[in-house]
Amino acid sequence: xxxxxxxxxxxxxxxxxxxxxxxxxxxxxxxxxxxxxxxxxxxxxxxxxxxxxxxxxxxxxxxxxxxxxxxxxxxxxxxxxxxxxxxxxxxxxxxxxxxxxxxxxxxxxxxxxxxxxxxxxxxxxxxxxxxxxxxxxxxxxxxxxxxxxxxxxxxxxxxxxxxxxxxxxxxxxxxxxxxxxxxxxxxxxxxxxxxxxxxxxxxxxxxxxxxxxxxxxxxxxxxxxxxxxxxxxxxxxxxxxxxxxxxxxxxxxxxxxxxxxxxxxxxxxxxxxxxxxxxxxxxxxxxxxxxxxxxxxxxxxxxxxxxxxxxxxxxxxxxxxxxxxxxxxxxxxxxxxxxxxxxxxxxxxxxxxxxxx
Numbered sequence: 372x373x374x375x376x377x378x379x380x381x382x383x384x385x386x387x388x389x390x391x392x393x394x395x396x397x398x399x400x401x402x403x404x405x406x407x408x409x410x411x412x413x414x415x416x417x418x419x420x421x422x423x424x425x426x427x428x429x430x431x432x433x434x435x436x437x438x439x440x441x442x443x444x445x446x447x448x449x450x451x452x453x454x455x456x457x458x459x460x461x462x463x464x465x466x467x468x469x470x471x472x473x474x475x476x477x478x479x480x481x482x483x484x485x486x487x488x489x490x491x492x493x494x495x496x497x498x499x500x501x502x503x504x505x506x507x508x509x510x511x512x513x514x515x516x517x518x519x520x521x522x523x524x525x526x527x528x529x530x531x532x533x534x535x536x537x538x539x540x541x542x543x544x545x546x547x548x549x550x551x552x553x554x555x556x557x558x559x560x561x562x563x564x565x566x567x568x569x570x571x572x573x574x575x576x577x578x579x580x581x582x583x584x585x586x587x588x589x590x591x592x593x594x595x596x597x598x599x600x601x602x603x604x605x606x607x608x609x610x611x612x613x614x615x616x617x618x619x620x621x622x623x624x625x626x627x628x629x630x631x632x633x634x635x636x637x638x639x640x641x642x643x644x645x646x647x648x649x650x651x652x653x654x655x656x657x658x659x660x661x662x663x664x665x666x667x668x669x670x671x672x673x674x675x676x677x678x679x680x681x682x683x684x685x686x687x688x689x690x691x692x693x694x695x696x697x698x699x700x701x702x703x704x705x706x707x708x709x710x711x712x713x714x715x716x717x718x719x720x721x722x723x724x725x726x727x728x
Contacts, residue, residue, distance in 0.1 A: 387571055417533070421519050424573040425531040431502040432521045432529045433474045435459050435481070435495070435565060437467035446722070447522035447566040448472065448495065449504055449575070455479075455497040458597060459565035460580050461486060462722075464493040472497050485604050489549040489612070489672070490592055491580035494601060504567060507574030509553070509593035514538055517571050518555050520579055520589070522563030532557050537588060541665045550672035552590045553577045559589040564722030582722050589722065599673055606675075613674025613697030615682075616640020619653060621664050627685045629654050629662050645682070645695040652685040 433448040435457075446463030450456065457472060464470050465486035472481040472495065485494035512518070519533040534557040542548050555568060559579055568577035568591040577591030603610045616637035622630040631653045636642050653661045656670040657680040674680065674697040683692045 417517070420517075420571065421531050421533045424519050424569055424571075425521060427573050428504050428521060428567075428569065429529050430475065431504045432523075432567070433457055433459075433472045434523045434529075435463050435470065435472060437464050437470040439467045445523070445526055445562055446564045447562065447579075449521070449565075449567045450474075450501045451506065451575070452503050453500055455499045455501045456484075457481065457495040457497070458567070458575075458578050459493050459495060460578065460722075461488055461491045461493050462580075463565045464495060470495060474501070485600060485610065487600050487610050489610075490596055490600050491549075492578055492592055492597055492600060494604065504569075505574050506594050506598070507570045507572060507576040509576040509595045512536055512539070512553055512570065512576050512593070518553075518557070518576070519569045520555070520557055520559060520563060520566045521569065522559070522566030522579070524560035524562050526562055532559065532563075534558075540590070541669065547665060547668045549668055550596045551593065551669045552580075553593055554583060554588060554590055556588050558587055559722055560586065561722055563589075579722065586722065596672060599675075603675070611676040612700040613671070613676050613678075614640075614700035615642045615645075615671075615674065615695050615697050617642045617647060619664070619667065622652070625662075626652050627654055627690065628660075629685070631661050631663055631667065633684075641695050641697055645693045647682070647684065647693060647695070648686065650686070651691075654683040654685055654690065656680065656682050 431450045433450065435446045435448045437444050444463060444467055446460055448457040448459030451458050464483060465488065470481040470483060472479050479497040479499055481495040481497050483493060484496055514536055516536045517533070518536055519531055521529055521531055524530055534555055537554045537556040540548065540552050540554050553568060559582060564579055566579045567575045568579060570576045575594050577593050578597055579589050580592050581590040583590060600610060617633050618635035619631050619633050622632045624630060629652050633647060633649050633651045633653065636647060636649060655661055657673060659670040661667065661670060676697055676699050679694050679696050681692050682695050683690060
């Protein structure tokens with residue numbers, strides 16, 4: 372399993388096989404002809420895998436305390452570098468003050484570097500040499516993948532919880548998320564918002580940013596999206612949402628596996644300069660396949676200001692690729708989904724913990 376500090380140990384194929392079997396049991400429980408002994412043996416083996424993930428990474432999990440206008444808040448965060456950089460949820464530390472990071476028997480004042488409402492995360496920094504959890508590849512996460520979270524439920528000590536990925540969601544209740552989210556079938560509790568979502572190697576693949584259906588499951592921002600936010604901060608000192616200047620709608624017919632057609636192009640926009648035209652069918656943006664309107668927010672989330680990206684379109688019976696250089700988005704030009712899942716779901720199901728005197 373992966374160790375704190377980024378070193379990677381040997382990973383047994385049998386561990387992955389156990390999780391695959393566990394996922395199958397969870398997904399088809401009550402329908403498969405499993406014996407009680409077989410099920411107990413499988414769950415016992417998976418529990419040992421989770422225990423190893425917990426032991427290797429628990430020291431890098433951070434309790435975050437802060438205050439807002441209504442009182443004290445508590446949530447979870449985790450170190451992603453040995454220099455004291457912390458990922459957590461926007462709800463926990465995006466708008467609050469007097470932020471304190473506690474790990475082990477130490478407490479440090481934390482400085483907020485980033486508060487990004489679109490992704491639902493905040494990035495903090497303390498002045499200390501710290502353990503950290505290595506980052507995984509969130510693109511490899513698929514439905515039924517085994518995952519675990521490590522957090523501080525109900526102001527208790529750091530605790531592991533595990534389950535499987537229920538889906539990769541682009542939106543909920545007829546509204547799109549700013550980017551695709553991992554829906555984990557893990558009953559996260561209050562205080563665990565901001566916790567890391569870990570794969571079977573003990574690597575971070577997501578950050579818990581919201582709950583689903585009265586905390587019976589949770590949403591996690593893929594770590595790839597979090598790293599896009601951090602990259603913007605490192606490059607510009609702030610979050611800069613890329614903009615290309617097109618309006619697109621779904622066509623009734625599908626051509627080349629896409630029905631998303633450009634209906635408008637802003638004058639002197641990056642799209643106009645690159646030569647995109649109304650009537651073009653969008654096939655991919657920056658290497659991400661486009662099939663319909665629902666794919667657009669996720670592709671646009673990863674646009675970087677002044678960084679050239681390839682855009683593939685279908686025009687006049689053939690595929691055409693053009694290079695587009697996004698510019699800084701203006702608030703008046705941004706439409707559609709712009710908020711993280713915590714703002715699309717009933718606020719009563721937030722996973723942050725409010726501490727009352």
